[in-house]
Amino acid sequence: MHNKPISELANDLVAKTVSSVELTQYFLSRIEQHENLNAFITVDPEFSLAQAREADRRIQQGDKSALIGVPIAHKDIFCTKGLLTTCGSRILSNFVSPYDATVIDRLNQNGAVILGKTNMDEFAMGSSNETSYFGPVKNPWDNATVPGGSSGGSAAAVAARIAPAATGTDTGGSIRQPAAFCGVTGFKPSYGQVSRYGMVAFASSLDQGGPITRSAEDAALLLNVVAGFDARDSTSVQRQTTDFVAGLGEDVQGLRIGLPTQFFGHGLDSEVERTVREALQEYEKLGATLIDIDLPNSDLCVPCYYVLAPSEASSNLARYDGVRYGYRAPDYSNLIDMYMKTRAEGFGEEVKRRIMIGTYALSAGYYDAYYVKAQQLRRLIAQDFEQAFAQCDVIMGPTTPTTAFAIGSKTDDPIAMYLNDIYTISVNLAGLPGISIPVGLDSTGKPIGLQIIGQYFGDTHVLNAAHRFQMTTDWHQLEPPGD
Amino acid sequence: MNWEPVIGLEIHVQLLTHSKIFSGASTAFGADANTQACAVDVALPGVLPVMNEQAARMAVKFGLAVDAKINRRSVFARKNYFYPDLPKGYQISQYELPIVGEGNLIIDTDDGQKRIGITRAHLEEDAGKSLHEDYHGMTGIDLNRAGTPLIEIVSEPDMRSAKEAVTYLKKMHTLVRYLDICDGNMQEGSFRCDANVSVRPVGQQELGTRTELKNINSFRFVERAIEYEIERQIDILEDGGSVVQETRLYDPDKGETRPMRTKEEAHDYRYFPDPDLPPLELDDDFVEATRQTLPELPNAKQTRFMSQYGLSREDSSQLTAAKELAEYFEAAAGATKGDVKTVSNWIIGDLSGYLNKEHREIAESPVGARQLALLIDRIHDNTISGKIAKEVFDAMWHGEGDADDIINDKGLKQITDTSAIETVIDEVLTRSALQIEQYKSGQNKVFGYFVGQVMKATKGKANPQQVNQILQRKLDA
Numbered sequence: 001m002h003n004k005p006i007s008e009l010a011n012d013l014v015a016k017t018v019s020s021v022e023l024t025q026y027f028l029s030r031i032e033q034h035e036n037l038n039a040f041i042t043v044d045p046e047f048s049l050a051q052a053r054e055a056d057r058r059i060q061q062g063d064k065s066a067l068i069g070v071p072i073a074h075k076d077i078f079c080t081k082g083l084l085t086t087c088g089s090r091i092l093s094n095f096v097s098p099y100d101a102t103v104i105d106r107l108n109q110n111g112a113v114i115l116g117k118t119n120m121d122e123f124a125m126g127s128s129n130e131t132s133y134f135g136p137v138k139n140p141w142d143n144a145t146v147p148g149g150s151s152g153g154s155a156a157a158v159a160a161r162i163a164p165a166a167t168g169t170d171t172g173g174s175i176r177q178p179a180a181f182c183g184v185t186g187f188k189p190s191y192g193q194v195s196r197y198g199m200v201a202f203a204s205s206l207d208q209g210g211p212i213t214r215s216a217e218d219a220a221l222l223l224n225v226v227a228g229f230d231a232r233d234s235t236s237v238q239r240q241t242t243d244f245v246a247g248l249g250e251d252v253q254g255l256r257i258g259l260p261t262q263f264f265g266h267g268l269d270s271e272v273e274r275t276v277r278e279a280l281q282e283y284e285k286l287g288a289t290l291i292d293i294d295l296p297n298s299d300l301c302v303p304c305y306y307v308l309a310p311s312e313a314s315s316n317l318a319r320y321d322g323v324r325y326g327y328r329a330p331d332y333s334n335l336i337d338m339y340m341k342t343r344a345e346g347f348g349e350e351v352k353r354r355i356m357i358g359t360y361a362l363s364a365g366y367y368d369a370y371y372v373k374a375q376q377l378r379r380l381i382a383q384d385f386e387q388a389f390a391q392c393d394v395i396m397g398p399t400t401p402t403t404a405f406a407i408g409s410k411t412d413d414p415i416a417m418y419l420n421d422i423y424t425i426s427v428n429l430a431g432l433p434g435i436s437i438p439v440g441l442d443s444t445g446k447p448i449g450l451q452i453i454g455q456y457f458g459d460t461h462v463l464n465a466a467h468r469f470q471m472t473t474d475w476h477q478l479e480p481p482g483d
Numbered sequence: 484m485n486w487e488p489v490i491g492l493e494i495h496v497q498l499l500t501h502s503k504i505f506s507g508a509s510t511a512f513g514a515d516a517n518t519q520a521c522a523v524d525v526a527l528p529g530v531l532p533v534m535n536e537q538a539a540r541m542a543v544k545f546g547l548a549v550d551a552k553i554n555r556r557s558v559f560a561r562k563n564y565f566y567p568d569l570p571k572g573y574q575i576s577q578y579e580l581p582i583v584g585e586g587n588l589i590i591d592t593d594d595g596q597k598r599i600g601i602t603r604a605h606l607e608e609d610a611g612k613s614l615h616e617d618y619h620g621m622t623g624i625d626l627n628r629a630g631t632p633l634i635e636i637v638s639e640p641d642m643r644s645a646k647e648a649v650t651y652l653k654k655m656h657t658l659v660r661y662l663d664i665c666d667g668n669m670q671e672g673s674f675r676c677d678a679n680v681s682v683r684p685v686g687q688q689e690l691g692t693r694t695e696l697k698n699i700n701s702f703r704f705v706e707r708a709i710e711y712e713i714e715r716q717i718d719i720l721e722d723g724g725s726v727v728q729e730t731r732l733y734d735p736d737k738g739e740t741r742p743m744r745t746k747e748e749a750h751d752y753r754y755f756p757d758p759d760l761p762p763l764e765l766d767d768d769f770v771e772a773t774r775q776t777l778p779e780l781p782n783a784k785q786t787r788f789m790s791q792y793g794l795s796r797e798d799s800s801q802l803t804a805a806k807e808l809a810e811y812f813e814a815a816a817g818a819t820k821g822d823v824k825t826v827s828n829w830i831i832g833d834l835s836g837y838l839n840k841e842h843r844e845i846a847e848s849p850v851g852a853r854q855l856a857l858l859i860d861r862i863h864d865n866t867i868s869g870k871i872a873k874e875v876f877d878a879m880w881h882g883e884g885d886a887d888d889i890i891n892d893k894g895l896k897q898i899t900d901t902s903a904i905e906t907v908i909d910e911v912l913t914r915s916a917l918q919i920e921q922y923k924s925g926q927n928k929v930f931g932y933f934v935g936q937v938m939k940a941t942k943g944k945a946n947p948q949q950v951n952q953i954l955q956r957k958l959d960a
Contacts, residue, residue: 234759315755
């Protein structure tokens with residue numbers, strides 16, 4: 001049962017060959033068996049089973065909503081009414097949201113069951129899940145390595161088959177990189193495709209929610225429910241509703257695949273490169289053509305991102321001040337002391353580092369040199385993509401320069417950690433859709449991801465390209481060993 | 484040395500929208516603490532702002548009324564600082580690109596009309612309130628006000644005296660109420676002001692170092708605080724010192740300003756464009772449709788009152804200070820057969836006096852425009868004298884009925900029967916031999932004594948013109 005795609009689970013549920021309570025119970029027990037992964041921050045069986053019972057009741061009444069009764073895990077960045085929403089931080093370690101995020105709300109209306117809240121890097125700041133206040137997540141493929149981050153708990157849960165599907169968020173690669181490390185499919189939609197309302201903000205102009213699943217088809221199914229304009233998010237885009245599942249019908253005959261020379265250069269692990277190139281050959285077999293393209297400003301993505309994202313974060317995280325909710329330091333002598341102790345004790349090292357970087361970059365006298373400059377770079381980076389897409393339909397390359405690294409190996413070197421996202425960050429800066437799909441294993445048995453990048457709001461083309469590969473290969477069916 | 488004060492004002496105007504600028508919560512004043520603060524206003528994790536179109540419309544309406552440039556594209560920015568009643572840790576405001584650009588407002592001064600430049604007006608959200616009483620050494624936070632829409636109107640440093648500053652402020656107060664974008668309630672904080680004040684030697688182009696005055700939330704405080712500050716700065720400069728650039732707080736009890744924070748202590752607000760809100764784009768249709776909603780503006784109305792009714796600039800200015808007052812005047816003027824100038828005098832004089840005494844607005848006047856018109860009709864047709872009319876008005880104010888009822892009930896109808904008046908005059912003259920002698924010896928002011936006696940004898944009801952005429956005739960005979 002744990003290997004079935006969610007479309008099949010939904011069919012089984014509607015056909016009543018299995019009940020939502022049975023299915024939910026089954027995955028809850030798998031979560032318990034895999035507790036060592038530390039993939040979840042909150043599991044509340046009573047809460048989940050109550051939702052499952054409600055789904056079963058609706059099914060009895062003939063409700064055939066797309067995901068009715070299907071248990072789905074959520075990154076602990078999505079506000080869930082009645083459940084803890086910690087964002088992986090001590091400062092929100094006691095926060096129970098009084099409202100549901102739009103993503104959660106839409107899934108609830110469709111009858112999906114909240115299976116639990118997954119572990120993550122604190123406030124989504126990290127590429128290894130090691131910055132979580134609730135401890136690191138282990139990669140199901142090799143428990144000594146990281147699952148990637150920041151949506152590490154979601155990727156690990158889907159990889160270990162302890163959740164049929166999960167949500168994640170991606171600010172600089174936080175869906176795609178852990179998907180690559182854990183051998184699952186992770187899709188970051190175009191900016192504005194999925195409502196950010198109720199998604200705890202890290203960097204507002206870059207954050208985008210999306211699915212982490214075992215296949216592109218499952219991703220499309222989940223996206224059909226959660227995507228679309230939301231009047232509560234002014235940056236969500238009003239367009240005609242897309243049927244992402246129906247968009248999976250095209251073949252890739254004649255598809256022009258752009259390969260950025262910058263994605264295959266210095267720093268790329270040779271095994272990763274070889275495996276990615278093998279996947280590209282598969283696309284050629286399917287009738288696609290490969291074209292070398294140039295993204296000349298690729299080098300500037302990391303510095304650009306590490307000015308803009310912390311700048312926005314420094315402001316977004318100002319609300320965690322101990323005044324209205326969340327953690328407040330127990331002892332303080334006055335207001336300023338309360339602020340300082342609350343934030344010093346409530347935030348972890350990486351979050352504090354980024355708040356300081358961002359505060360500095362926005363300060364009088366530095367703003368033009370950092371923030372304004374970075375915004376200019378951001379436009380250049382977006383232009384690079386626009387020019388590239390004059391020559392090709394989609395862009396492909398490795399999702400990450402290496403496979404999963406050992407827990408603790410990069411925690412003292414923030415720059416090395418940041419470089420993990422060199423292929424993914426530019427996609428957020430340009431607001432484009434991008435997916436990571438598993439395309440093989442390295443010699444130590446760790447998954448390798450292929451990234452497919454599409455044009456703005458060309459989400460269906462990206463999903464379709466991924467789906468075509470998955471129709472003729474079975475890398476996405478591979479399970480971690482030892483289960 | 485002669486010193487010239489230079490003053491600019493920043494006025495915060497709370498907009499009369501039903502809901503907040505970035506959330507659906509109500510903006511009504513006076514509700515229980517935190518009952519009008521939704522998830523967005525409390526700044527819960529994950530919430531996002533959505534711009535209230537009505538607020539943009541009101542800002543544009545203001546911009547058009549001061550002949551300002553309406554920026555078709557304006558940008559919301561975050562002003563970052565920590566304060567317990569600022570839930571997000573930043574205020575959403577507009578910084579580099581405000582919705583309203585340069586405009587101006589014409590004010591009346593002792594030296595004639597003067598144009599005060601408006602630098603800009605931008606949209607922003609209000610903060611909540613910190614409550615320091617009743618919490619036993621702790622501070623209470625009420626977020627009902629958080630997110631209430633404001634426009635901040637920044638003037639050029641064009642004012643040269645405290646009086647001019649108050650005139651400008653009053654004119655602005657009149658304007659926003661005409662536009663129906665603000666209730667103008669200064670006590671509740673719907674209309675607030677900060678003043679930038681500096682002085683320089685007369686003739687010098689360069690501006691002196693300025694201070695910013697806060698907590699001046701009444702017309703009286705504005706005037707007093709600026710006057711105090713001008714004197715303080717002149718004293719410093721004449722003693723050879725220099726003014727420190729700082730924010731100063733006005734203490735109304737002591738009538739003085741004192742330092743709040745210096746330039747060095749000023750916040751670095753780290754403004755940057757709010758990534759949660761796309762730029763506010765206005766198309767021509769929106770601006771034109773808003774222009775159609777503009778009422779006749781105070782200055783235009785004032786000019787019209789001068790030409791249409793032949794009123795003085797001063798009277799027209801007073802009558803147009805509030806839209807409701809101007810409407811009252813026009814209703815009364817249109818309904819009476821009497822003189823328009825008499826209507827104006829009654830409104831500016833007696834009626835305003837009664838209103839002020841009871842702290843009432845014109846809309847709350849127990850004497851309506853038509854009722855006042857009837858009273859003036861009775862003066863016009865000589866049923867009563869102007870003096871008796873005051874007595875009738877007082878009775879009308881206290882709800883004793885219309886002018887005619889009161890005149891009848893109280894028997895106040897003027898005596899216009901010449902023979903009746905003559906009889907009374909004769910009686911008075913008979914017992915006033917001494918005064919007649921004085922009068923005849925050239926003491927003309929004794930004439931008033933006779934008039935007074937006649938009026939006393941008729942309880943004020945004798946027609947004064949007739950009394951004068953007959954008295955004159957008899958005495959000069």
